[in-house]
Amino acid sequence: MATNGKAENGVTEEIPALPFPQPAKIQDIHHTKLFINNEWHISSKGRTFPTVNPATGVKICDIQEADKADVDKAVEAAKAAGERSAPWRKMDVSSRGRLLHKLADLIERDRVFLAAGFPPGVVNILPGFGPLAGAALASHMDVDKVAFTGSTAVGQLIKETAARSNLKRVTLELGGKNPCIVFADSDLRLAVEETQKGAFYNQGQCCTAASRVFVEESVYEEFVRLSVASAKSLVTGDPLDPRTSHGPQIDRKQFDKIMQLIESGKKEGALLECGGRAVDDTGLFIQPTVFSGVKDHMRIAKEEIFGPVQCIFSFKCLPEVIDRANSTKYGLVAAVFTKDMDRALSVSSALEAGTVWVNCYNALHAQTPFGGYKMSGNGRELGEYALAEYTEVKAITIKLSNNL
Template sequence: RMAQNGTTENGVTGANGDGSPPMPFPQPVKVQEIRHTKIFINNEWHTSLKGKTFQTFNPATGVKICEVEEADKADVDKAVKAARAASQRGSPWRRMDVSSRGRLLHKLADLMERDRALLAAGFPPGVVNIVPGFGPTAGAAIARHMGIDKVAFTGSTKVGQLIKEAAAKSNLKRVTLELGGKNPCIVFADSDLQLAVEETQKGAFFNQGQCCTAASRVFVEEQVYEEFVRRSVESAKSIVIGDPLDPRTSHGPQIDQKQFDKILELIDSGKKEGAKLECGGVAMEDTGLYIQPTVFSHVKDHMRIAKEEIFGPVQCIFRFKSQQEAIERANSTEYGLASAVFTRNLDRALSVSAALETGTVWVNCYNALHAQAPFGGYKMSGNGREL
């Protein structure tokens, strides 16, 4: 699992944090028979009213998995009608007391625990521990099971804008938008350099870079720049690429062909605009939508790879001279989701954190998320807070 209680656990020990025995490391997941491809409404499976379906493919092999029923407006209306009925006085859900609802949530948690390896298939090692142990109160069920562990992040600013426009035309609906980012990390010369390398790369390559908090801009103070790049390249080359259903794999395929092509096009733009490709930057020769972990050095702020959200395994490393310069360049973006500061100086950590225009600032770590701390962005990274 990822960053529960401010730490990142790799899943090998399965430490639960409560003294209980570690969970066994899961075996490679077998692709199971697809049983449910219909639309789930009111506790029943339905076919699309217009008969629409869409194909879904395994990005590791390119093989078609199945066809899934595609909901249209009429199907959504049916689902909304069922939800409204469930919330009316006298409905079975409204008549159910809190403890009974809690038991249902515990049952859901047990089922998630049972199938955790299958649910986490394709994510990096450690995400298999999706469901930690419950506390004694059922009231914590939703927060503990549905909120504390961010397994994957997706966000599109364009889609968010469309949602806001639609909401504005529809009875002033309250909308929370958690969207994209072009997230900066600032590495000062006094930092623990190896820690900074490891954390920024986890931020850059988690889930193949398909993460709205991806650490895609790394600003490194010039005194340690060359050493940071050298260590980053060495680290990137050690990443295990392979079958996403094998828990030993830490780098799998991109989600689909469209995203795969977009990432390679942006990598090509980086090379053409003068950034130095240190490693990776190409697709794997085997089948599937694999792109090697990619590191660019000597990246300039005007380049496309410095400005656009790549949503792929691309780490861009910039050089800076002064603290004020780093802050100004880090803030020079339309996004404002997350950032990080690496330094041994507490005063610097606090002052730089206060100056960064992002919803979250991590200090000497990355993607460390708490259920008790709000999460969300500024500017084009969205509005509202989760957790």
């Protein structure tokens, strides 16, 4: 995944590399309670739920389970924090910025644990918001916003509930069935590398997963061959080991859903090129899976899998592939691979997605707005657009005396 501070993001100055992380072990668990209003609380009904290490199947600890009363308490605390008399509202912009940077430093300090299983640099996104937040907060001070990330089904429920709740605004960043279009003139090895980063990043458990790859007919077979070789080279193992490039799924329910969709792909006639099986009986590992010969009507072509499954389609002409890429209820991200920049720009404009990457994938920046079309959500995260989502603009008009 491309991240802030790398040359491909337009940064040319030399930035010292972080020390390569060493294999980490899960530390002693100190906090398992609900964190509300800067304090740790037992849930109102005293219920807990287990957290299991998906790599081993071993329970890590029991966590307090919030109930409606706990959520209400947290909401009241959040409202109180936004009152005019609250410390945050009285704080000047520079002080707010310093707190954001302090939070970023703490996240960077514990990045090995917070980003277990993610590529290095995944926590770079927060420091980039410092200057943006300072500038925006200087002119927009009132905040009245709720944001959620989740599935489209959950997002629909949230939106319906919000509509019955005094016109509460919500930002929804939801699902995706994201198309990549690979033209014959592209750098094929680059296209394979980037689309597989998109397909297998975080074991496919990502709203931006590159789950539909459309490849021009003349290079289709070569693209499939290179994709299979690349998928087989991934290293499966403990996500806390830096040598690992492919970890476990998040839980048994998701594991079972992915395996069911893989079986549906085989039954509906897609060709399983590699993977498609569980790795062992202890953890929730699924082999990186590549399907070729995928057709638009298949379940794996239409449903968000949220697992390590790459679906490769073929196409003949430009109008056809644009129609097929847009033929989905989702519209989060897309990608185009070609050396023809005129074509790249025209195709990017035609694709119904909130973000389009050209000759790259998952190139996210704190300064660039991110969000979806259609059922992939409402509003934008990141960039100044995101800060505007969380603020209210106020116009104050003063009539001046005409005594001059």
